[in-house]
Amino acid sequence: MRETSLQIKKEDIGIFSFAASIRLRRFLEDLEITEDQIENFLEEIDIYCFKQQISPKDFFLKIKEVSDLAMDLQTPIHKIPSFVNQLSVQKNSIKIQITIKKEQN
Numbered sequence: 001m002r003e004t005s006l007q008i009k010k011e012d013i014g015i016f017s018f019a020a021s022i023r024l025r026r027f028l029e030d031l032e033i034t035e036d037q038i039e040n041f042l043e044e045i046d047i048y049c050f051k052q053q054i055s056p057k058d059f060f061l062k063i064k065e066v067s068d069l070a071m072d073l074q075t076p077i078h079k080i081p082s083f084v085n086q087l088s089v090q091k092n093s094i095k096i097q098i099t100i101k102k103e104q105n
Contacts, residue, residue, distance in 0.1 A: 008018060028038065049056045070077040 025035070028035065045056055045059060049059050066080065067077055070080055073080075073083065075083050
């Protein structure tokens with residue numbers, strides 16, 4: 001405990017930062033996710049963003065945007081690709097029907 005206190009003082013970490021770390025740790029424990037898993041995940045995101053030439057901040061904003069869209073559509077986020085494919089098939093079907101109607105007139 002003393003060593004931790006000294007490290008906090010040495011790193012000039014405020015009590016609020018320390019409290020946030022504890023909350024985050026508890027949250028991860030509740031989700032049964034280890035710090036190593038999160039660290040590896042964040043490294044993978046960083047690599048992906050570098051390759052795609054986007055900032056990690058923009059990447060997270062897009063994840064939030066897709067999550068909000070999934071909620072608005074009342075569709076689980078993991079089903080969004082099939083949902084979009086289904087809409088695309090419907091769109092193509094409607095285009096064909098419109099073309100047929102135009103040719104009949």
